[in-house]
Amino acid sequence: MNGKNLEVLVMAGLFVLLLAAPFVVYPVLMMQMLCFALFASAFNLLIGYVGLLSFGHAMFFGGAAYITAHTVKVMGFPPEAGILAGTLAAAVLALATGVLAIRRQGIYFAMVTLALAQMVYFYCLQSPYTGGEDGIQGVPRGRMFGMIDLSNDLTLYYVVLAIFTFGFFVIYRTIHSPFGQVLKAIRENEPRAISLGYRVDQYKLMAFVLSGTLAGLAGSTKAIVFQLASLTDAAWQMSGEVVLMTLLGGLGTVIGPAVGAILIILMQEKFKTLGDWVLVTQGVVFVLTVLLFRKGIAGEIAAYATRIRR
Amino acid sequence: MQTPEQTDYIIETAGLTKEFRGFTAVNNVNLKVRRGSIHALIGPNGAGKTTCFNLITKFLTPTRGTIHFNGRDITALKPADIARLGLVRSFQISATFPHLTLVENVRLALQRAAGLHYQFWRSEHALDKLNGRAMELLSDFGLADHAHLTAVELSYGRKRALELATTLALEPEMLLLDEPMAGMGGEDIARVAELIRKAAKNRTVLMVEHNLSVVASLSDKITVLARGEILAEGSYAEVSGKPEVIEAYMGTGASTGGAAQEAHAGATA
Missing domain, CATH: 3.40.50.300 (P-loop containing nucleotide triphosphate hydrolases)
Structure with missing residues (x-):
């Protein structure tokens, strides 16, 4: 009980910080962090609470980004409709790929998701709508609901914060819901969950679709923020990066993945001058995390808090 | 026939x-x-x-x-x-769910029959109404005092008792x-x-x-x-x-x- 109160308190504190952040930090950087924080949190719903390691989440993130960019730039959708279209497309993609992937477990699940994501990647590379190597550039930010001008970074920041908060709340609610309890049961002991009469594939599929949809929401939002959908969003490296963010912050913790995402983005930003050495730095940080704090940053803090309360 | x-x-x-x-x-x-x-x-x-x-x-x-x-x-x-x-x-x-509490373990067996298993939009407080029945089952098996421990903390014999309590919660034939x-x-x-x-x-x-x-x-x-x-x-x-x-x-x-x-x-x- 106590742990949950603490969780809520920490989240409320972070939210206040996020409200004030764009006055201190460059808003575009903050928006990038929020998009990736949502992406990592969505990914964590699957690995942290069902125990399924997807290695293809870039297909939802990147796929949704392309759909949003295309609908807004070419078809003239307003931004909110573009984001909705991208997110819905990710949901449909997640349903289609999930039906195939959840039949397998462990490394096979990871390989199937990777293979499917690569198919999406090559589609993005080859299709006439996606601009090949260039991606879709110069996506207009437009006016939300016809009145909120998103070309102002500060305005857009609060829209992105609202989207992030919504997505994060959906994840939080899912984790702490009757459905979330069943997910935890499946993660803890799948045969036992079956023997209690749970058709586990249905729950796994639902979690997969939820996770993919929210990853799509993050990708769609990112496309509006950067006015760009590119191959980077759909590439396998993106799938790997979200694993890294989640592990760094704390797998299976509520705010860990968001913390991990923010740190990775900050590192990429601060060490920009190092060029390709950023990757080496990331590697070192990752190795240190795995060696020193197994549960990730938020995971270790939570474990410490539990210890001192006892 | x-x-x-x-x-x-x-x-x-x-x-x-x-x-x-x-x-x-x-x-x-x-x-x-x-x-x-x-x-x-x-x-x-x-x-x-x-x-x-x-x-x-x-x-x-x-x-x-x-x-x-x-x-x-x-x-x-x-x-x-x-x-x-x-x-x-x-x-x-x-077979228990090791990192869930005893109440949560037993409740999982009750959730499906109560129709509380697909709802991801509801708070887990919706499950509180099952706590009474879960506690009843736990005390039948002498586990009421441990209801808020996690299953992993139990001795082997008690884990067996928890497993039986969970199984019986389904009221199997x-x-x-x-x-x-x-x-x-x-x-x-x-x-x-x-x-x-x-x-x-x-x-x-x-x-x-x-x-x-x-x-x-x-x-x-x-x-x-x-x-x-x-x-x-x-x-x-x-x-x-x-x-x-x-x-x-x-x-x-x-x-x-x-x-x-x-x-x-x-x-x-």
């Missing part, structure tokens, strides 16, 4: 056979479990007891043969659906217990035997068990398996006197050992 004779048996298998790559683990087993009885399945290692068990609960698919539960053919059903019919199994390794006494010491055995006796009220129990004194004191009927086939059937007194049963336990040794055990391990894995 069913004759009264048919409904007398809750489980009936006909010609049940399971082959693993040419090795026959269970061969042409016709098992009948009488409604309301405690029925034990015994036999030396590798006799096919656990395989039989996994076949009945559909954790394995039979190569040949049929299984009827309450006169209904369940051979083609999936394990989760078998459980929904009221045929619930336990596992050799005590029939229990299948896979070696309920495995790895347990003296006091625990007596306590769990008492729990099983309690759980068997108004229910049918089929159990696999190695501890023969437990089998002798608990069960109404015993089926002895050896090399995948039924060797003998009857009360403990009847089967324990039979020379072929004594031979199966004492006189087998190397002849069946290796291959049979491997298949057995494959089946339980």
